[in-house]
Amino acid sequence: MISLINLFNGMLWANSSMLIQESDKVSEPQELGPVLEPDPVAFSFQAPGWYFLGILVFLVFFYSLFRWIKKYRSNTYRREALRKVLELNDRDSEEDLSRQVLAVMTILKNVALKRYGRNTAATLYGNSWLKFLESKSKNTQFSQLEPMISRTIYENRPPNKNELNKLKNLSIKWIKTHA
Numbered sequence: 001m002i003s004l005i006n007l008f009n010g011m012l013w014a015n016s017s018m019l020i021q022e023s024d025k026v027s028e029p030q031e032l033g034p035v036l037e038p039d040p041v042a043f044s045f046q047a048p049g050w051y052f053l054g055i056l057v058f059l060v061f062f063y064s065l066f067r068w069i070k071k072y073r074s075n076t077y078r079r080e081a082l083r084k085v086l087e088l089n090d091r092d093s094e095e096d097l098s099r100q101v102l103a104v105m106t107i108l109k110n111v112a113l114k115r116y117g118r119n120t121a122a123t124l125y126g127n128s129w130l131k132f133l134e135s136k137s138k139n140t141q142f143s144q145l146e147p148m149i150s151r152t153i154y155e156n157r158p159p160n161k162n163e164l165n166k167l168k169n170l171s172i173k174w175i176k177t178h179a
Helices: 002-024 048-074 076-087 094-116 126-135 142-154 161-177
Strands: none
Touching: 048 076, 076 094, 076 161, 094 126, 094 142, 094 161, 126 142, 142 161
């Protein structure tokens, strides 16, 4: 058995010394010839990945269209309210100016009822109503106009044109930006 092990070790040493001798040799460059390139792959839409991509684009388009239509329909109340506010004409009669303030406040109340529900918006009036409007949109300072609104509604005294225009512009901004 010992002789077998010695024979095996001898073979290992012989092979390793032969490997060391071969690695010491410097190989000379050989002429390999021109590099063979494969033919170019032809482009085609027949691959299954293109069908998948086409279906995916199709689905994303129709999903986006569906979302846009849904959002457009849900904002119909905004467009109608804006149209009503913009249709109010500035006339010089005091009675007409008072009527316009009442109309703007009615439009705002209707928008709030549609957006926030009767439980939230229906019971609000006066200063709490104006604070509610301010809380639902940025940079709409309705409380600055509270004296004019109170005079017009409760004391039946007409506003001046500048106050009315300020109320209209603030209302338009609120209708466009309320959350």
